[in-house]
Amino acid sequence: MIGRPIYIEKLQRWKDRDVIKVVTGVRRCGKSTLLKLFADELRAEGVKRDHVITLNLEQLENESLLDYHALHDEVLSRVNDGQMHYVFIDEVQNVPDFQKAVDSLYTRENIDLYITGSNAMMLEGTLATLLSGRYVEISMLPLSFSEYVSTNTSDESLRRLYSRYISQSSFPATVDFAQDSLALHDYLEGILNTVLFKDVAQRLNIANTLGLGYLVDFMFDNVGNLTSVKGIADTLASNGTKVSRNTIDEYLSALVNSFIIYSAKCFDLRGKRLLKQQQKFYAIDMGMRRMILSNQVRDTGRILENIVFLELKRRFKSVQVGRIGDLEVDFVVEGDSGRAYFQVAESISSEKVLERELAPFRKIEDNHPKLLLTLDDVDPVNHEGIMQMNVLEWMMG
Numbered sequence: 001m002i003g004r005p006i007y008i009e010k011l012q013r014w015k016d017r018d019v020i021k022v023v024t025g026v027r028r029c030g031k032s033t034l035l036k037l038f039a040d041e042l043r044a045e046g047v048k049r050d051h052v053i054t055l056n057l058e059q060l061e062n063e064s065l066l067d068y069h070a071l072h073d074e075v076l077s078r079v080n081d082g083q084m085h086y087v088f089i090d091e092v093q094n095v096p097d098f099q100k101a102v103d104s105l106y107t108r109e110n111i112d113l114y115i116t117g118s119n120a121m122m123l124e125g126t127l128a129t130l131l132s133g134r135y136v137e138i139s140m141l142p143l144s145f146s147e148y149v150s151t152n153t154s155d156e157s158l159r160r161l162y163s164r165y166i167s168q169s170s171f172p173a174t175v176d177f178a179q180d181s182l183a184l185h186d187y188l189e190g191i192l193n194t195v196l197f198k199d200v201a202q203r204l205n206i207a208n209t210l211g212l213g214y215l216v217d218f219m220f221d222n223v224g225n226l227t228s229v230k231g232i233a234d235t236l237a238s239n240g241t242k243v244s245r246n247t248i249d250e251y252l253s254a255l256v257n258s259f260i261i262y263s264a265k266c267f268d269l270r271g272k273r274l275l276k277q278q279q280k281f282y283a284i285d286m287g288m289r290r291m292i293l294s295n296q297v298r299d300t301g302r303i304l305e306n307i308v309f310l311e312l313k314r315r316f317k318s319v320q321v322g323r324i325g326d327l328e329v330d331f332v333v334e335g336d337s338g339r340a341y342f343q344v345a346e347s348i349s350s351e352k353v354l355e356r357e358l359a360p361f362r363k364i365e366d367n368h369p370k371l372l373l374t375l376d377d378v379d380p381v382n383h384e385g386i387m388q389m390n391v392l393e394w395m396m397g
Helices: 005-014 031-044 060-065 068-077 098-106 126-130 145-150 158-167 172-176 181-204 210-221 229-238 245-257 286-292 300-315 351-362 391-395
Strands: 020-024 052-056 085-090 111-117 135-139 261-268 273-283 318-324 327-335 338-345 370-374 381-383 386-390
Touching: 005 020, 005 031, 005 135, 020 031, 031 052, 031 085, 031 111, 052 060, 052 068, 060 068, 068 085, 068 098, 098 111, 098 126, 145 158, 145 391, 158 286, 158 300, 158 391, 172 181, 181 210, 181 245, 181 286, 210 229, 210 245, 210 273, 210 286, 229 245, 245 261, 261 300, 273 286, 273 300, 273 318, 286 300, 300 318, 300 327, 300 338, 300 391, 327 351, 338 351, 351 370, 351 386, 370 391, 386 391
Parallel strands: 020 111, 020 135, 052 085, 085 111, 261 318, 338 370, 370 386
Antiparallel strands: 261 273, 318 327, 327 338, 381 386
16 A cells, blocks of 8 residues: 555644544545555554444445445444544445434544545535534645655656556556556556546446546646636537536536646635636646546646646635736635745746746746746755745645
């Protein structure tokens, strides 16, 4: 099992605190493994084996627990004394009305509850109302670049490892067979199909998934491009696929909720308001993107931007695209330490290119950190308060 220290640290931070720990993320990003790793850590700390209760609701032997009464009763039957029991319930959204069982288990003083889910909709509606203020979400992604590098036993350069990272996959299981192109294709296709048909089509009751498939192809091909629902509809129509704007909007929401794509809204830095008409979308995995686009690795600048976006999602609470006048700031982030700005470029090949990348920063009239990330193999450079550094070293932390 690949270590996931960032997420283990988050679970440790919330351990024994009076909140439900909700781990969310795309299918096969490592949520189940994370719970196993954390359970092992608890046992190593001295927690008795029978005080760590693990239930995976995607396993056939637990099919009888896909009823919230049965799930609730099963957990309580295994809580055998007044000491703290650590309860891990994997893919809890498979249980209709699961929030009723979760709410009841949460009230027990000797239960510390951890649940996972592959759809953000589990945190909407009834659950959000019933458990408001009583849960903390831990958003999980596939392997970061630094986690991917940690699995490598050779002395390859970061640049070479990055090339593999964007051409293969960041899903943890693929580390063992990434060199087998057919196996990699089949595995990634299986994840995508499961998300599209189980997490999107079934939930939205879509009978004809052809339009959904075309939309996914378009979104993965256009990562990092400013996009509007109208623009998507017009492009699909020009290619012979007519899908209404309302339908596209509904499909996009479902894809985002399933964590297969992520959205970054546009923020006007001068007007201090969101620009609702346009936003950018980013893909969960570059190996999956290559599979969808018939094994083409192109638009390497936008691929790098996508990778940086996902890394920022790991590190910050909010990631948006910035606009200042007619210029764009790739990312505006908000976190515990406040705001920061990021520009991403493959290379600063000339003074003209450098000035173009620095121009948006120079128009920002505040003192928040401003960072220019490139693949250029140079030491960090300070451009009058704007730091330029190698993006691979930045991703390594």
